[in-house]
Amino acid sequence: MLPVNCPSCHAQLRVRKMQCEQCGTEVSGNYELPELALLSPDEQLFVLRFVKNSGSLKEMAALYKLSYPTVRNMLNEIILKLKSYESE
Amino acid sequence: MKANDFFRGLFNPFSRVAGWPALLLGLCIMALSSVVGYYSGAVCDGVLDVHMAERPETVTWPVVFLYPLISQACLVVVCSLMALVFTRNFRLLDLAGTLTLARAPFLLCLAAALFVSSPSLEEVMADPNALLQNGGFIAFLLLTILVEIWVVVLMVNAVRVSCDLKSGKLAGVVIMSVVVAEFIAKNILAHL
Numbered sequence: 001m002l003p004v005n006c007p008s009c010h011a012q013l014r015v016r017k018m019q020c021e022q023c024g025t026e027v028s029g030n031y032e033l034p035e036l037a038l039l040s041p042d043e044q045l046f047v048l049r050f051v052k053n054s055g056s057l058k059e060m061a062a063l064y065k066l067s068y069p070t071v072r073n074m075l076n077e078i079i080l081k082l083k084s085y086e087s088e
Numbered sequence: 089m090k091a092n093d094f095f096r097g098l099f100n101p102f103s104r105v106a107g108w109p110a111l112l113l114g115l116c117i118m119a120l121s122s123v124v125g126y127y128s129g130a131v132c133d134g135v136l137d138v139h140m141a142e143r144p145e146t147v148t149w150p151v152v153f154l155y156p157l158i159s160q161a162c163l164v165v166v167c168s169l170m171a172l173v174f175t176r177n178f179r180l181l182d183l184a185g186t187l188t189l190a191r192a193p194f195l196l197c198l199a200a201a202l203f204v205s206s207p208s209l210e211e212v213m214a215d216p217n218a219l220l221q222n223g224g225f226i227a228f229l230l231l232t233i234l235v236e237i238w239v240v241v242l243m244v245n246a247v248r249v250s251c252d253l254k255s256g257k258l259a260g261v262v263i264m265s266v267v268v269a270e271f272i273a274k275n276i277l278a279h280l
Contacts, residue, residue, distance in 0.1 A: 067106035069182045073252045076177070 004038050012038070035085045043078050050075065099241050102249040105189065106182045114188030118160070121195045122152040128201035132156040133277060135163050135270045136239060138197045138232055140206045155277055156191070162273040163187060167265035171251045174261065178251040186246030193235045193242070197228075204228040240266075 004013055015031040036044060046060075053059040061071045102110065125131055129144040133155045141147045164184045171178060206225050207218040219225065244262050247253060253261060 065104065067102060067104055067110075067182075067249070069106050069178065069186075069250050069252070070103045072177075073249065076252055 001041055002033075002037060004033055035082055038085055039078065039081065043081070046074060046078065099238070100245040100249070101189065102186045102246055105185075106250065107179070107185050108181065110185030110189040111181065112185075114185060114191060117192045117195055118156055118188065119153070121191075121198050122156065124195065124202070125152045125198040128198055130198050130201035132159065132191070132194050132198070134273055135159050135266055136236055137270075138194055138201075138235075140201055140204070140228075142206075142209060154280070156194075158276055158280075159269070159273040160188060160191060162276070163265060163269040166269040166272065167247065167261065170261045170265050170268075171247065171253065174253060174257045175251055182250040183247070186250050187243060190239060190242035190246045193238045197232050197235050200228055200231050 005011065006013055013033065015033060016028060018027045019025070020027075036047065039047065049063060050060055053063065057068060057071050057075065060075075061068045064071060066074075097104070105113070121132065126147060126149060128140075129147050130138060130140045131147060131152055132138050137159075164180075164187055167187060168180055168183055171183065204224045204227075205222075206228075207222055211218045240262075243266070244258065247262050247265075248258050251261070
C-alpha cells in the first residue's frame with residue numbers, strides 16, 4: 001500500500017523519486033500525490049468498483065450486499081473527502 | 089463478532105435492507121400485527137402508541153388495519169417534509185421503507201397482549217392498587233417501554249441511513265416528525 005502520510009508527524013507525503021525497473025532510470029522532483037491516492041485503500045477500491053459498474057449505485061449495493069442508501073452515503077463521504085483535498 | 093452483528097442488525101438493519109424490500113417486509117409485519125391486535129384487543133393508534141382497548145368490541149377489523157396505516161402514513165409524509173429542509177439527497181422509497189420496518193417490534197407488544205388482561209377503568213377507580221396487583225399487566229407495561237425504546241432507536245437509524253443526516257439535524261428531524269405526525273394522526277383518527 002502506498003503511504004500518503006508521514007509516520008512521524010502525519011503530514012502529507014510528496015513524491016520525490018520514481019524509478020524505472022526496466023532500465024534503472026530515476027526521476028527526481030517534487031510531485032503531489034493525486035487526490036485519489038489520498039483516499040484509504042477501501043475507499044479507492046470503492047471508487048474503482050463504482051467506475052467499473054458504470055456509476056450504478058444499485059449494482060454497487062448488490063456487490064457490497066448493502067442497502068442502496070448505505071452505499072450512497074459511502075459515496076457521499078468519499079465526495080466530501082475529495083472536496084476537502086481540493087480546497088487544501 | 090457474530091453476536092455483535094446480530095445486535096447491530098436488531099437496531100440497524102437498514103444498512104442491509106431499505107427501499108422496496110424494507111417497505112414490503114414492514115407492511116407484511118404491520119398486517120400481521122393488525123391481525124394479532126384484533127384477537128388481543130390491542131391497537132397501534134398513533135406513531136408510537138400501543139393501547140389495549142377497554143372495550144374489546146371497539147377493536148374491529150377496520151380499526152386494527154386503518155389506525156396504524158394512517159399513523160404510519162402521517163409519519164412518512166411529515167418526516168420526508170422535515171428532511172427536505174436539510175437535504176434533497178434521499179429517496180422517499182428508502183425513508184418510507186425503513187420507517188415502516190422500524191415499526192416491526194410493535195408486533196411483540198400486540199402478541200403479549202394476547203396473554204394479558206387489563207383491569208377495567210371502574211376497577212382502577214375503585215382501587216388504584218388494582219393496576220399494581222396485576223403482575224401480567226405490569227410485565228406488559230415494561231415490555232411496551234422496552235419496545236418503544238427499540239422502535240425509537242430504529243426510527244433514528246432509519247432516518248440516519250435514508251437521509252444521511254447526523255447529530256443535531258438528525259435529532260431535530262426525528263423529534264419534530266414524531267411530535268407533528270402524532271398530532272396529525274390523532275386528529276385524523278379522532279374524526280374517523
